[in-house]
Amino acid sequence: MKKLVVYSSLTGNTKKIGEAIAQQLECEAVSFDSEVAKNLAEYDFVAVGFYVDKGGPDAHFKRYLKENLSNKKVGLFITLGAEPDGEHGEKMLENGREILRANGNEILREFICQGAIDPKLIEQMIEMAQNMGDKAPHPITPERIARWEAAKSHPDENDVANAKKAFAGI
Ligand SMILES: Cc1cc2nc3c(=O)[nH]c(=O)nc-3n(C[C@H](O)[C@H](O)[C@H](O)COP(=O)(O)O)c2cc1C
Incomplete structure (x- = not known):
């Protein structure tokens, strides 16, 4: 096979x-x-x-x-x-x-x-959230940060x- x-x-x-x-x-x-x-x-x-x-x-x-x-x-x-x-x-x-x-x-x-999520993508999401405030597609919540951390390894x-x-x- x-x-x-x-x-x-x-x-x-x-x-x-x-x-x-x-x-x-x-x-x-x-x-x-x-x-x-x-x-x-x-x-x-x-x-x-x-x-x-x-x-x-x-x-x-x-x-x-x-x-x-x-x-x-x-x-x-x-x-x-x-x-x-x-x-x-x-x-x-x-x-x-x-x-x-x-x-x-x-x-x-x-x-x-x-x-693990590409750190460049994380940076972009943080930047976007800072610029867009409530309207950001990926608001930076403690849950999201925890997920990024969990994914790292x-x-x-x-x-x-x-x-x-x-x-x-x-
Ligand atoms: C442009 C881009 C978009 C992504 N979109 C999602 C998504 O919608 N949902 C998700 O759970 N992860 C998303 N991720 C995370 C990746 O799927 C994850 O980090 C994956 O393990 C990367 O695999 P690779 O190293 O083989 O490229 C995204 C990553 C990138 C770079």
């Missing part, structure tokens, strides 16, 4: 999880914009992973999936800044499932975990181990 891991990762969190899954599957992990990811026809199982960008996979990765991945056995993995077991996490999983199933793919495995060793576990037996 030929397997591949394809990921969309900006700052390395999703890549790290993708590489752990690839280790488990004993296959290669590549970014979706690499040459290898262009021809998926020869693979029997493809694990696809994305970081959440404003409520879903970023537009380039979404397009890549639509154009390149259909009628396959697949796995789905996600990293995001919010709590993975909260409402947002569940929504992101549902979002990923819908995209994959719309192309006739069958999802065999899933994994989601938190990932992820993906950690536990996440890596759980990702491997989630993809065992393929």
